[in-house]
Amino acid sequence: MASILLVDDVFIARSMAERVLRYVGGYTVQSVGSGKEAIEVAQSNPPDLIVLDISMAQMDGITALRELRQCGIGCPVIAFTARVERTPGEFVAQGFSAYASKTGDLKDLLNTVRGVLKGAQRN
Amino acid sequence: MLHAEHEDVSHDGLIADILTPLIVASALFALLTLALIAGSRSDVGISSFIFPAILLLNTLIAQQAQQHNKLFFAATLMSYTIGLLPIFTVFTHSPSSNSIMFIAPLGVLLGTLILPFRVGFTIAGIGIAMLIVSIFMNPTVALLSQALLILLLLGFGALGCWASDTILGTIAWALDTSAKSERREKLLRQTQHELQEAIYERERLNNAMQITNRDLEAARAAAEAAYQSKSSFMARMSHELRTPLNLIIGFSNAMLEHPEMYEMQPLPEIYQADISAIRASGQHLLGLINDILDLAKVEAGRLELHKAPFQIEALLEEMYKTAGALLLNRPVVLTRDWPSPLPTIVADETRIRQVLLNLISNASKFTDEGEISLGARANDKEVLIWVRDSGIGIAPEDQVRMFGEFEQAESDDSRQRGGTGLGLSICRWLVEMHNGKIGLESTPGIGSTFFFTLPLNAETTYSHPTKPTAEPVDNSYAELHTM
Numbered sequence: 116m117a118s119i120l121l122v123d124d125v126f127i128a129r130s131m132a133e134r135v136l137r138y139v140g141g142y143t144v145q146s147v148g149s150g151k152e153a154i155e156v157a158q159s160n161p162p163d164l165i166v167l168d169i170s171m172a173q174m175d176g177i178t179a180l181r182e183l184r185q186c187g188i189g190c191p192v193i194a195f196t197a198r199v200e201r202t203p204g205e206f207v208a209q210g211f212s213a214y215a216s217k218t219g220d221l222k223d224l225l226n227t228v229r230g231v232l233k234g235a236q237r238n
Numbered sequence: 239m240l241h242a243e244h245e246d247v248s249h250d251g252l253i254a255d256i257l258t259p260l261i262v263a264s265a266l267f268a269l270l271t272l273a274l275i276a277g278s279r280s281d282v283g284i285s286s287f288i289f290p291a292i293l294l295l296n297t298l299i300a301q302q303a304q305q306h307n308k309l310f311f312a313a314t315l316m317s318y319t320i321g322l323l324p325i326f327t328v329f330t331h332s333p334s335s336n337s338i339m340f341i342a343p344l345g346v347l348l349g350t351l352i353l354p355f356r357v358g359f360t361i362a363g364i365g366i367a368m369l370i371v372s373i374f375m376n377p378t379v380a381l382l383s384q385a386l387l388i389l390l391l392l393g394f395g396a397l398g399c400w401a402s403d404t405i406l407g408t409i410a411w412a413l414d415t416s417a418k419s420e421r422r423e424k425l426l427r428q429t430q431h432e433l434q435e436a437i438y439e440r441e442r443l444n445n446a447m448q449i450t451n452r453d454l455e456a457a458r459a460a461a462e463a464a465y466q467s468k469s470s471f472m473a474r475m476s477h478e479l480r481t482p483l484n485l486i487i488g489f490s491n492a493m494l495e496h497p498e499m500y501e502m503q504p505l506p507e508i509y510q511a512d513i514s515a516i517r518a519s520g521q522h523l524l525g526l527i528n529d530i531l532d533l534a535k536v537e538a539g540r541l542e543l544h545k546a547p548f549q550i551e552a553l554l555e556e557m558y559k560t561a562g563a564l565l566l567n568r569p570v571v572l573t574r575d576w577p578s579p580l581p582t583i584v585a586d587e588t589r590i591r592q593v594l595l596n597l598i599s600n601a602s603k604f605t606d607e608g609e610i611s612l613g614a615r616a617n618d619k620e621v622l623i624w625v626r627d628s629g630i631g632i633a634p635e636d637q638v639r640m641f642g643e644f645e646q647a648e649s650d651d652s653r654q655r656g657g658t659g660l661g662l663s664i665c666r667w668l669v670e671m672h673n674g675k676i677g678l679e680s681t682p683g684i685g686s687t688f689f690f691t692l693p694l695n696a697e698t699t700y701s702h703p704t705k706p707t708a709e710p711v712d713n714s715y716a717e718l719h720t721m
Contacts, residue, residue: 125481131488138498170477197480204544218480218524219487221496 121146122153123168150179169196268294289327321345321361343394350398472534490517529660543586575613597625605629624689631682641666
């Protein structure tokens, strides 16, 4: 089963998404609360996919993605955000594989993860 | 009129100009003669004083008359005095000092020159008559000088007649010219003064305007800053609000739909209705916050359209299905009315979907039974899309306010049915950003039709308005519908 690294600085949000991915999606999930930790974990235990929150207080998701890439982590990364005013295209242009909305629609996250993993397998 | 007046003035001016030196000269002459007579040792009779005394007296009278502006009288008096007094003096008294008579022609000349000719000739006539009488009465008088004086009187009279036109004309012209140039100069000075005043006034106004402009600019900048900060505050705030709200909805979803997350223990049935209510309330609140965020973005000028060509027909099909789902299990008939094919339009599909969804959801909210119809028409310039319902309708006084922020129809009924009052305002913004028009037609109790147009030509650019336009759209639906 694919392993997912979930990055979100809000504990409750992280725990909800973690449980959805683990229990509903059936993935192996590691979760961390900051971009910094994400880099550490991804380097020591490379995941198949990263779900990255965009609006984090310390290091935002876009910066985190850039640093992850600089550290040689090349797995697909999904932008996970409640900022509905941003278009999926904007995130893809910044190097994300896809975008999942944090609107409480749990199926959207699951479908996006599934789709990205399937695409990655094909490649 | 002006010309005549002007000539009078110059003629009076001429008389006055001649009178003044004449009066001075004759007064001096009279005084001098008096002094000479009084000073002479020779035995002089009282009669010798008559000529200078009368001359002085008449001169003083003439001077007074002139001062009282009786110029004609003064001139006549002076003419008679100069013309007749010398002859009279010689005639009545000493013929020995008859050289004084030769002043008389000057009076005739004066009379003909500046007064009507008859005055001069009357003086000349009287003078000649007196001379002739004196010749007969006193044969000792030198005939030659008498005859010469008669000739002189006539000659000066004629000279005066001949010259008056030329001289008067010339003098009048000269005076007129001088007066004119004086007036012109005065006018010029006045104009110059006025011009200077005007320049000062303009400078003063300019300064005032600059100050006002500066104040205005400062006020505008302050308002703009307040507006921007309000909008960005709203944008950030609504994001902060949505984060926990998304969790409320998310956990409600998890509890209702994903028992996997709870060790496969399904939510006890007794909780399900309440958790559903939590989810529905959360979703409603989220809708509100999204609307507010949209509005904040529009007002801050940060809402960008992602225009691309898309099939309006496909969107209508999708919306028709959505409407069907909304009206499920309700006694409302859903109908469709658009020709196929409809043109492809260049617009932000997501935003147009948002507008349509809003109109459809409004229609379903306010229509308990009857019909809801989704329709469209197109011509070569634009496409018209409408949502018609047989719902409660909107009172005419409410119709004009429908597209303003936080506006809803005033009835309790519409309050009960919920909604933020922001939806139509956002629809209006979005349609207007596409250079389209939005409007409504409604009859209370019969139903409402909300419609909007989108231009097919995407080249038209949208300039962001700083303030929402307040007036309602005046294009009637009926008018648009004929296309």
